[in-house]
Amino acid sequence: MSRLSRLISIVASALLVSSAGAATMPTTYPFKVQGTTSPHASGQLLVRTLSPTSSLSVINVHGLIPNTAYVAHYHSLGPASSDPCASNGPISLVFPPFKTDAQGNAISLLRAVPARISGSAGAYVNVHTAADVGVIPLCASVLKAGTTAPTTTQTKTTEPSAQSGQQAIVKIGDDFFSPTALSVTAGTTVTWIHTGKVSHNVSSVELPGIHSATLHPGESYSYTFMTPGTYTYYCSFHDMNATITVTNR
Template sequence: MFRSIHFALVPALLLMPAVAQTQTSQAFPLLATGTAAGASGQLSVRTVSSALSLSVLTLRGLTPNTAYAAHYHALGSAGGAPCASGGPITLGFPAFRTDAQGQATVTLRANPTRLRGPLGAYVDVHRASDLTDVPLCAAVLKGAVTPVTAAPTTIAGVTVNIADNRFQPATLSIKAGTTVTWLHTGQVTHNVLSLTVADLKSPDLRPGDKYSYTFKTPGTYTYYCSYHDGMSATITVTNR
């Protein structure tokens, strides 16, 4: 078994305070960046109080019996993928070593106000012997989002809200040629995918992100979020 290790905070750079909510929990998938095929994991962030949060990395598919490091970064201004945005390190997880199966769990205790940057934040996992080797990365905690409570519908377009673990509305009827825009109003990473329509495939969507698709052919279309079991919805497209 691997151990969770607690680590004292290092000074944070460029991070701005955020309002903490007691006993809230968020989960962010760690995605392979290409240097470690088959690696995966999850970052869970639980706010215990206004002064304490627990960030837990659960990692799989890394090189067995190998030393790694992980860091929070402020999201940089370079654009593109979060890990390529060039943001500075703001918090460090304790150093850790994978077990014989390439797994590890590591915990960072931090003030929750240090986990949000002016543009956002990301967490990456490095091989300790080569910090340029980043097998896993997760984009987390973008700027605050104002929830959208209604899904306005017009002839030209429709908005579907992506709340955590559900699409709103879950069923929708539109005319052929209508553009549907999915607006992320939740707190964790989601996506929009279809098993039957190859080009209905969003990138990972984080708070405040949007994705649009124009339905041209009548039919019934079921789509889902691959990160959350049971999170699916249906759109029925009718003739003009």
Template sequence: MSRFLRLSSVLASALLLSSAGAVATPTMSFPFKLQGTPISSASGQLTVRTLSPTSSVSVLTLRGLTPSTPYVAHYHALGAASSDPCASSGPITLGFPPFKTNAQGQATVLLRADPARISGTLGAYVNVHTAANLAVVPLCASVLKTERAQTAQSTTTAASTALQQTVKIGDNLFMPAALTVVAGTTVTWIHTGKVTHNVLSVDLPGIRSADLHPGERYSYTFKTPGTFTYYCSYHEGMSATITVTNR
């Protein structure tokens, strides 16, 4: 039996344990999805089980990553930048132990933590990063929001949520390639690629970022209705549009 299968078996057994007198909750599973700089074969699952009021186990089961490569993974709180947890740019709340994939690009990682640290407004999603460059995020798993999270999010005004959007800068593409916002919205471009990019526009000369490197951001507030094209001057054909509507 391979080390990967042995470890998976041990972790599966750990998920079935509950402390004496505690009622264990059903195991919750959340699939990982590919992000802006994907490894096309990457996939996986986050499994979370609460063992007691003060104990939980989170397990990452990952496949198709770069073989024999160090990675790190983090729980993030839900940010306000997007309705998609994986695009919301929330802060890190918990870190999984650093790990290295095996020769087949597989890894299984265990994290024990107080459930309060990964519930409510915390732990809204899990990102898997390459250890060498945290801007490279091949996989993300969205954790379902609890009632507490929904209540906290509802206290944020609809206006503040609607007036913030994000665009990911991958290598040779912007995501999404077409975005519609209302006048007054601030759009933030987040560099998730590996090479230098910029954000420029002939339609709106005010859109003119400096050179952006992995992990860096650039923001612009759109005030005038219309459809505007922007581009990266370093890569031919790398362009996208933003349509601004009246409120």
């Protein structure tokens, strides 16, 4: 068994272990490509709270430079930009160094106190080459902590309604949102309608108020956009994301 296979086995066991009922289900944050050094790179950051004093963070990445040493850091969310990955926040935690295999795949595990991960504002994780930490091929944004979502509605429906006036529809399929890029005016209510067969959800880093419960086939989730900007959202269960651009009326 290869070292990567052994790590995958350890990760699977660790993520399934319960701690006297205190453990939560893992939350998945997708990595986004940064720069041009590894344009086909991808991956996920999985975070599971095992107890009030213990959490497990797992980096699982693909498509990086083969047989290359990398490092990764948690950063506290900084004020420099609305994009968490560009906010220039300070390092709060350091993952153990890791090396990619011949296909550019790698896994790294970090155990830490949950409060160190997101603090009171939020966090992001950068993956760097060990030789030059200025080379950052991947970044994952962690949802802000302690944020209360505004009132939203979640209802069951069988057919998507047509887009009209200050309303817009996004269909949730299995492994995709449609459309992947939507432009609306401020004050528009966007409704995501689950048209697939497996469970999905809708979450956003840039706009933490977007945070649906698990959506089953036929269910929907709505959010009213009031502030102009471009917002990325994703399904934490699967590798699928899209954007909504909000313009002035």
